[in-house]
Amino acid sequence: MTVIVLDIEGTTSSTESVHVGLYAYARPRLGPYLDAHRDDPEVRAVLAELGAATTAQAVKVLHGWMDGDVKATPLKTLQGRIWAEGFAAGELTAHFFPDVPPALRAWHAAGHRLAVFSSGSVTSQRPWFANTAYGDLSVLVGHWFDTVNAGPKREPASYARIAQTLGDPADLLFLSDVPAELDAAAAAGWSTTGVRRPGEPNEGTPFGAHPVITTFEELTI
Numbered sequence: 001m002t003v004i005v006l007d008i009e010g011t012t013s014s015t016e017s018v019h020v021g022l023y024a025y026a027r028p029r030l031g032p033y034l035d036a037h038r039d040d041p042e043v044r045a046v047l048a049e050l051g052a053a054t055t056a057q058a059v060k061v062l063h064g065w066m067d068g069d070v071k072a073t074p075l076k077t078l079q080g081r082i083w084a085e086g087f088a089a090g091e092l093t094a095h096f097f098p099d100v101p102p103a104l105r106a107w108h109a110a111g112h113r114l115a116v117f118s119s120g121s122v123t124s125q126r127p128w129f130a131n132t133a134y135g136d137l138s139v140l141v142g143h144w145f146d147t148v149n150a151g152p153k154r155e156p157a158s159y160a161r162i163a164q165t166l167g168d169p170a171d172l173l174f175l176s177d178v179p180a181e182l183d184a185a186a187a188a189g190w191s192t193t194g195v196r197r198p199g200e201p202n203e204g205t206p207f208g209a210h211p212v213i214t215t216f217e218e219l220t221i
């Protein structure tokens with residue numbers, strides 16, 4: 001039995017749906033969210049990490065990270081909370097490539113375990129998988145990992161940390177569109193497969209020694 005660990009952006013879901021859909025939703029809400037949750041310990045911690053004295057200063061840093069698609073944990077924490085509210089309010093729905101839902105259901109039915117490891121916070125991963133045009137896919141996923149509970153995606157130590165929960169690295173398979181993430185997983189003893197989807201930013205990126213698929217239908221476990 002294999003544990004299949006999924007990246008989101010570029011792998012299960014389009015980059016556009018994250019950058020245009022989710023980022024545009026979060027962008028104007030960051031300032032008001034900070035002002036409304038100043039007494040929340042997690043928000044206070046984010047502000048302390050940013051070193052920003054005012055909401056305007058904090059928003060400037062956060063918008064700069066969004067413009068550069070910097071996967072900084074304080075940004076991901078705030079985005080995730082704003083998106084979770086958006087999903088709960090019925091204002092957001094998730095995008096999944098059409099090959100993904102049937103493949104996840106088939107792998108789950110065959111006894112393979114599924115997990116997610118994304119730079120997007122766990123707070124946003126769960127509603128992303130729960131609110132799809134293909135029904136609630138979150139019920140198929142047993143474990144959720146992000147940069148807080150696992151660590152940065154390009155560091156082998158993060159994959160070693162995840163393996164402490166999921167089991168023997170030899171049984172773990174990571175699917176991602178980013179070669180540096182696959183390199184880190186392989187360095188931790190995991191199996192890897194690159195996902196090169198037509199039209200995605202990493203379509204032309206070399207994947208080195210990692211096997212490559214263009215849809216989940218091509219994966220043989």
Ligand SMILES: CSCCC(=O)C(=O)COP(=O)(O)O
Pocket residue numbers: 007008009010018022071076079083117118119120121124125128153
């Ligand atoms: C609801 S998922 C949010 C996706 C996100 O914010 C992100 O940065 C995705 O990065 P990934 O590690 O999945 O490529």
Ligand SMILES: [Mg+2]
Pocket residue numbers: 007008009010011176177178
């Ligand atoms: Mg990705």
